[in-house]
Amino acid sequence: MKDKHEFAKESVVEDYLTDLLTEAVTEPSIEKVIAQKLLDKALVSANLSDTNEYSRNVKGKKPDSAAALVTDIEQKIAELLPDQQIIEQVDKEIQSEVEIKTSSLKVTAPLSLQDSLDERFQALFFEVAGLTLAVPLIELGGIHEITKISPLIGKPDWFMGVMLKNQDKFNVVDSALWVMPEKYDTALADSLNYKFMINLGKTPWGLACEKLVNTVELNKSDVKWRSSSGKRPWLAGMVKEKMCALINVSELVELLQLGESSK
């Protein structure tokens, strides 16, 4: 029986207070530390990849001529727009326009994940209902601890809801239900203990996961690659040694955006 002082919507009040007071200064849990380390690795990997790409682009150009070109452009800009404030204003406007356009861009699948990855690449391994999945680190947007998820009406069953993190909203996917709906029953649902959300690339989508396993450096030959035109385009291939699925993030996001299941 309910305590006579208890609120009718006790959990609502509790959630409200918890949200406002969540910035508690607590020691990070071991799992959080692991998550952070994995995320740091992912960021380093992504930065290295960016640097490599930049190196490839500038290869062949003489440094002197590049510097001269920059100076030349800067001089021309200075001549055209001598007012620094105007430059900054235009810069801001361009930046915001770029952001708007970028955010409205539809994520399109690359021709082949296999082609877009380096010969050696890192992947994050995580577990969902006993199933191990892997995602290339360069396609990882981040790892967040799951906090409160607000369900939305009219969404597929696998759409757990929206999770707020700082100023960002993430669409959290019940990975077990999405990946293996045929095995998803009440017992499995009850046994799930989602702790983290794997953010997919620069999209608002995230896969709920129970456990972060590790990051492993793989050779392309370690993966039995599948054709993206198959039945499950989100499945890039199988990591042979671990016999686990390697996710093609772009394909997966496209399916999620369409509200499609894994099959």
Add this chain to the structure above:
Amino acid sequence: MNIWTVANQKGGVGKTTTAVTLGGLLAQQGKRVLLVDTDPHASLSYYFDIDSETLETSIYDVFVEPEKYRGQMLLDSLCLTKVKGLVVLPATMALATLDRKMGMESGKGLILKKALASVKRQFDYVVIDCPPILGVSMVNALACSNRIIVPVQTEHLALKGLDRMMRTLKIMRKTMPENIPISIVATMFDRRVNATIQAYTRLTQEYSDNLWRGFIPIDTKFRDASQAHLPASIFAPKCRGVFAYQKFLKDIASEG
């Protein structure tokens, strides 16, 4: 620095009177006191004849630009009163928009705590007057306090409000681990009225752990003091209401 929060989810129970009178008594003891108004009605601000709608800054700015309004910027936002050692951080009506603005953003309940921590060397006591609604302002006020004072009018409806307030505090304790002392103070006690006696009896039965073993009597001097824009402890230092608050202050001081 001691931070006392005067809160109750019921209005008209004597929150502002309690905050102002305690602040006045502490200032008279030579303490440096900051009174913080977190109620959009700004009763505490108007008590001291501060028309916060005409001011450039108020506590609203502290909530909206927390990084800016710390330390010296926060000190610059304070208003002096006629009482030496007693200053006010005023409220504005705009505070009423805080919940819509901040909603349930993580950590927004700790803004005031951080702001006050930045001026802790400047004050001995901070007394916070809360709005009668559970929202961002009240949560901020409760989260930064090291003592919570819950004035409760000795009448039936006010006891219902007290139930809610105590329930809120119980839920908050799950998030805020510190065991902050809570003092329930019976106010507007009128021994000639049966309902008052009944309500006080119920308080002693149901809230014996937190109830201060005294009461604040009904006293017209409080109203007169507010019209004079002075704490009752200065306006009418020998009135029975002030005497009761002095006793309360002495009792909580002895608790440490």
